[in-house]
Amino acid sequence: MINDQHPEFFKAFSELINQRQKINTPILITAHQNPDGDAVGSALGLHWYFKRLGISSVVMMPNSYPKFLDWMPGSKDIVIYENTPEKGKAAVEAAEYMFILDYNDLSRAGNELCDVIGRSKAVKFMIDHHVAPSNCARYIYSDAKQPSTAQMVMLLLMELNSHELLGKDGAACLFTGIITDTGSFRFPLVTAETFRITAALFDLGIDHSAIYAHVYDSYDERRFRLLGYMLAQMEVLGDAGVSVLYLTKEQQQKEQMKKGDTEGFVNYGLNLKGAKVAAFFREDEDFTRISFRSKGQIDMNVFARAHFNGGGHVNAAGGSSYDSLQDTLTRFKELIVPYVQIA
Numbered sequence: 334m335i336n337d338q339h340p341e342f343f344k345a346f347s348e349l350i351n352q353r354q355k356i357n358t359p360i361l362i363t364a365h366q367n368p369d370g371d372a373v374g375s376a377l378g379l380h381w382y383f384k385r386l387g388i389s390s391v392v393m394m395p396n397s398y399p400k401f402l403d404w405m406p407g408s409k410d411i412v413i414y415e416n417t418p419e420k421g422k423a424a425v426e427a428a429e430y431m432f433i434l435d436y437n438d439l440s441r442a443g444n445e446l447c448d449v450i451g452r453s454k455a456v457k458f459m460i461d462h463h464v465a466p467s468n469c470a471r472y473i474y475s476d477a478k479q480p481s482t483a484q485m486v487m488l489l490l491m492e493l494n495s496h497e498l499l500g501k502d503g504a505a506c507l508f509t510g511i512i513t514d515t516g517s518f519r520f521p522l523v524t525a526e527t528f529r530i531t532a533a534l535f536d537l538g539i540d541h542s543a544i545y546a547h548v549y550d551s552y553d554e555r556r557f558r559l560l561g562y563m564l565a566q567m568e569v570l571g572d573a574g575v576s577v578l579y580l581t582k583e584q585q586q587k588e589q590m591k592k593g594d595t596e597g598f599v600n601y602g603l604n605l606k607g608a609k610v611a612a613f614f615r616e617d618e619d620f621t622r623i624s625f626r627s628k629g630q631i632d633m634n635v636f637a638r639a640h641f642n643g644g645g646h647v648n649a650a651g652g653s654s655y656d657s658l659q660d661t662l663t664r665f666k667e668l669i670v671p672y673v674q675i676a
C-alpha cells in the first residue's frame with residue numbers, strides 16, 4: 334500500500350484532491366525529455382483523472398512526443414516547451430502544484446526547462462520508477478520495482494477508490510504507458526499486480542486492440558528501411574551473448590529519418606537466441622546516442638553510468654558518447670564482454 338510505504342506522499346495527494354476548491358491555478362503535469370509512452374500516458378492519465386474531479390491541469394513535455402502517441406486523448410493540448418517556451422514558462426510560474434512523472438531528477442527535463450522548474454515555488458509531487466531519485470520534489474512516490482509510472486498512477490487512484498474517474502480516455506492513456514514500458518507485459522518487473530490493474534483498466538472500457546494497433550502497427554516505409562540497414566549490419570559477440578546494433582549518420586540522412594523512427598529498435602537485439610545484452614548506437618550530429626537492454630541480472634544502469642554518461646533501469650538504460658561511432662563501438666565491445674562474464 335502506498336499509504337504504508339509513502340505515507341507523506343499519500344497524505345499530501347489525498348489532501349490536494351480533497352481540498353481541490355482551494356487550488357487557484359492549473360496543476361502542471363510534466364514528464365521527461367524525449368517522452369515515451371509511459372511519460373505521455375501517465376501524464377495524460379492523471380490529467381483525465383483531475384479533469385473529472387473538476388481540477389484543471391496542464392500537461393507539459395520538454396520536447397515533442399513520438400507520432401505513434403498522437404491519437405491519445407488529450408495529446409493535442411500538451412504544451413511542448415521546446416516549441417513554445419514562453420507559454421511553458423508562464424505555466425510553470427503560475428503553477429501552485431506540479432507533478433514530476435516518470436523522471437526523478439530535474440536534469441531529465443532538459444537543459445532549459447530544468448532551470449525553470451528548479452526556480453518554481455510550486456509544491457512538487459514526484460511519481461517515478463527509476464533508480465536513485467534526487468530530492469527535487471516535496472512529496473516523493475518513487476519505487477524502482479514498479480514496471481511503469483502508469484502502473485503507479487493507477488495504484489494510487491485505486492487505493493483512493495477513485496480510479497473509475499479516469500474514464501475510458503484516462504484508462505487508455507495508462508494502458509499505453511503500461512504496455513510500452515513492459516514490452517507488452519514481458520519484462521521482469523511485471524507482476525500479478527500489473528495484470529490486476531490492467532483488468533481494472535479493461536473494466537473502464539478500453540479498446541486494447543485499437544490501442545495496440547495505434548502503438549505497434551504505425552511504421553512508415555522509412556522505418557522499415559532503417560530497420561533493414563540496422564539488422565543487416567548487426568554484430569554478434571556470440572560467446573558473450575551480446576548483439577551490437579547501429580545506424581550511421583549517412584544512413585539516417587539517406588532515409589530522412591525523423592524523430593521516433595528508431596524507437597524500440599534496440600529490442601530486436603534481444604530477439605537473438607542466447608542474447609543477454611543488446612545495444613543500439615545511433616550516430617547523431619556530434620555524438621552518438623546509445624540504448625542498452627539486458628536480460629536477468631546484468632545491470633545496464635550501472636554500466637551506462639560508469640562508461641557512457643547515462644543511466645536508467647537494470648534491464649533498460651541509455652547513454653551517449655562523444656567519440657566517433659567506430660571508436661564508441663570498439664570501446665563498448667571491449668567493456669561489455671568482461672562485464673557480462675562477471676554478472
Ligand SMILES: [Mn+2]
Nearest residue numbers: 371435482514
Ligand atoms: Mn517509465
